Amino acid sequence: MTMTTLFDLFERLTSLMRIWHREHPLLADLQPVQLSALEYLARCNHYSDTPLAVTEYLGLTKGTVSQSLKVLEARGLIEKRQDLHDKRSVHLALTPAARELLAAVTPPDFLAMAAAEMGPDAVELERLLGELLRTVQRQVDVPGFGQCKTCRFHQHRDGEAFCGLTQEPLGRPSIELICREHQPRDEAA
Template structure:
């Protein structure tokens, strides 16, 4: 993957950490699209992530906006240029082709790798950053998604995004 990303002409000016940050921001929810969310997800230092985010902003791939409630907090949003870039390079054609050749085994492999990841996360007390809809706090109220942790309604699309506050269903106490 790294070799492919380094050789891809659209990614010539993008460092791997910057691409990882863009990929995260494309999949995370409004509770997680912060510099701290990126830092926690990537497991890197604040300084490294901060410099990478500044570079992405200078390239016009992300924009920062102040939180409406907490003026100290900043949210990061992908620009249309960033979304076009990600759409053009993900998933890598060689990976999609290989998965297609595996037929049903590809789905089984994805399930097993997900299980392996959850076991590693549980065994090492690592945040899961899972899909909202798989969180023990996710529920429906009046036919709409709702977060029981923040006590806020969610949009239907929110349920398909990853969240830094995620708590797997099997962690319910």
């Protein structure tokens, strides 16, 4: 496979995702960036649910993300909550309406059907795409936003999950979520 072919495949799949988004009746009032923000907030942990983290994850300008978050808040899809320890910080939370919307539209039906048809090859494809993503992130030095339990800071103390970076215990749901502070174990220095 040539890099042009790989690029073409990603470009075509991205186009199909845009078409799906544009034609889905539940997404008619949402811009793609707004859906991406909701999807991110559904998967991130409490260290990563801030407007700045959304901006970093999406790789967009602060202004674009700020406007998108205002629209989502006005539509009742997210709520802003003041940080309990730092009154200057704000955390973002999905509302039940946002969770229902995401449950209804993700993953896209066409993608789920294709993966089911591929059978075991879909599992291998997911593994390979994950490795491609990690390699690209390492090479261009962008934040990893990886799953907490795969981070070099993830530890166990007294039988419980613990973050070595923040020095805080972690609840079970937290370790399954993605974190903006993630560093792969193999990069431990």
